[in-house]
Amino acid sequence: MTPVELSRSVLHAVRCAVDDGELNVVVPSRVVVGRPGPGGRGDYATNVALQLARPAGQPPLRVAALLRAYLAREAGVTDVEITGPGFLNISLDRAATSAALVRRILGEGLRYGHTDAVAGRVFVLCVPYEVRAEVLADVLARMVGSQGGRVEVRHGGAVKLQPVPAPEECAFLRPVPAPEECALLRPVPAPEDPAFLGPDAARWALLHPAPHDRPRITADHLVQRESNPLFRIRYAHARTRAVSRNAADLGFATTGPETDVDAADTPHTPDTPGAQQLLVLLADHPRVLATAAALPHADAQAAPSRLTRHLLALADATLAHLPAVLPRGDEKPSAAHRSRLALAEAAGTVLAGGLSLLGIDAPDHL
Numbered sequence: 001m002t003p004v005e006l007s008r009s010v011l012h013a014v015r016c017a018v019d020d021g022e023l024n025v026v027v028p029s030r031v032v033v034g035r036p037g038p039g040g041r042g043d044y045a046t047n048v049a050l051q052l053a054r055p056a057g058q059p060p061l062r063v064a065a066l067l068r069a070y071l072a073r074e075a076g077v078t079d080v081e082i083t084g085p086g087f088l089n090i091s092l093d094r095a096a097t098s099a100a101l102v103r104r105i106l107g108e109g110l111r112y113g114h115t116d117a118v119a120g121r122v123f124v125l126c127v128p129y130e131v132r133a134e135v136l137a138d139v140l141a142r143m144v145g146s147q148g149g150r151v152e153v154r155h156g157g158a159v160k161l162q163p164v165p166a167p168e169e170c171a172f173l174r175p176v177p178a179p180e181e182c183a184l185l186r187p188v189p190a191p192e193d194p195a196f197l198g199p200d201a202a203r204w205a206l207l208h209p210a211p212h213d214r215p216r217i218t219a220d221h222l223v224q225r226e227s228n229p230l231f232r233i234r235y236a237h238a239r240t241r242a243v244s245r246n247a248a249d250l251g252f253a254t255t256g257p258e259t260d261v262d263a264a265d266t267p268h269t270p271d272t273p274g275a276q277q278l279l280v281l282l283a284d285h286p287r288v289l290a291t292a293a294a295l296p297h298a299d300a301q302a303a304p305s306r307l308t309r310h311l312l313a314l315a316d317a318t319l320a321h322l323p324a325v326l327p328r329g330d331e332k333p334s335a336a337h338r339s340r341l342a343l344a345e346a347a348g349t350v351l352a353g354g355l356s357l358l359g360i361d362a363p364d365h366l
Contacts, residue, residue: 002101002283003044004290006033006090009077010046013070022066025055033090041081042091049086060086076100098279098343105282105346110353111146113286119148123295125185126154132190132206132215135359139207139304140185142357143292151295183296187211197221200360204230207358208308211301229312230360233351236315236322238366240348243325247341250326252333272340274320278347281314285350289357304358311354318347 010031017023028051036045049064056063064086071088072080079091105112123144127137141151188209194202194217201221208229209215224231247253288310292303325340327333352362 002286003033004286006044006092007031007046009074010048010067010071010088013067013074014048014052016070017066023052023056023058023063025052028052036083036087036089040083040087040089042079042089043094044090044092045083045087046090047087049082049088053086064088094279099339101279101283102339102342102346105349106342109349110356112350112353113289114146114148115286115290116148117290118144118293121149123149123151123183124154125151125183125295126156127185129155130189131193132187133185135203135206136187136211136301136304137185139203139307139358140292140295140301142359143289143303143307144295146289146357147293149293183301185211185301187301188214190215190217192217201230203359204308207304210305211298224366229308232319233311233315233355234360234362235366236318237348237351237355237362238364239322240318240344240351241364243322243341243344244348246326247333247337250333252338253341271336272321272324274317275340275343278314278317278321278343281310281317282346282350285310285314285354307354307358311351311358314347314351314354318344318351321347 007030010033011027014023014025014031015027018025018027028048031046031048031051033044033046036042049067050060053060053063061082064082067088068080068082071077071090076093076097077090078093081089081091083089108114125137125140127133137151137153141153144151188211190206191214194205194215197205197217197219205217205221206215221228221230224235226232244253288303288307291306292300294300321340322344325337325344327337331337355362
């Protein structure tokens, strides 16, 4: 279960409490779930009870107790605890949740994390004629597109630095542009032309630093060693593909006529180094993509940089997981091996999808 899916479960619990007359509030359009803070327990926590206490006219702990009963009935939730002034701490069935997550990723493929959250919306970017701004605008357009929206780019040489351009400045792009959908994109320029790095390394050099940071245009982006973040990500992806090929050579796979069960459907508690962190990062991937849809806010303009860091953390967790995927010595392939393989293939899929949104190639061999 991803944080987005868990958020929907929390909203469903609130809606049920309202329908049953336990709470007299307007059901919020969204609730936030995140990692438990200090003193928290479980896998996720939400402050929805504190959010609803005032409109409900009840103490937060009373609202939390009401919601706890409803939330505990939701699929995939194994326990709900109340901590502090009324935080709901949620524990999930990790085996079933991990299987469902892997199954979803393998089913959706490179489109995992894509939604129609901003379908029909058009975001206008005012971009100077500068290579880094051009590349950043391109990736923002790809990420917004993954959420169902569309980005139109307006170019200009000398653009005044202001939070939001006046609506009439973007009017020629759309008949009636909404002011909040126009954004000035002006990252710190590249100190030199990155073309000598090649298209993939050049894009990485421009995208990995936050927009307000100066990019490094050096040959370090080309070296094939662990100190190079781009190499680590592409290497992790290539290793997941190699593991899949090796598993096929050994006569087992996650699915196929040789298997009597789909490994992605087999509940299996993560048992390898990096597996739990890998599942957390995979579940968080849709949220990372969705941050681009918050344009014109500056935080949304950092979405490409955020995606690069997310993919780097995902690659490191993947590389920690991979050594235990295949049987060793005289070991026979087991359900555990197939589950580990399914998780590795899911990680490779998300790495490839993320690199694609960055406009960077994800080779199967490296």
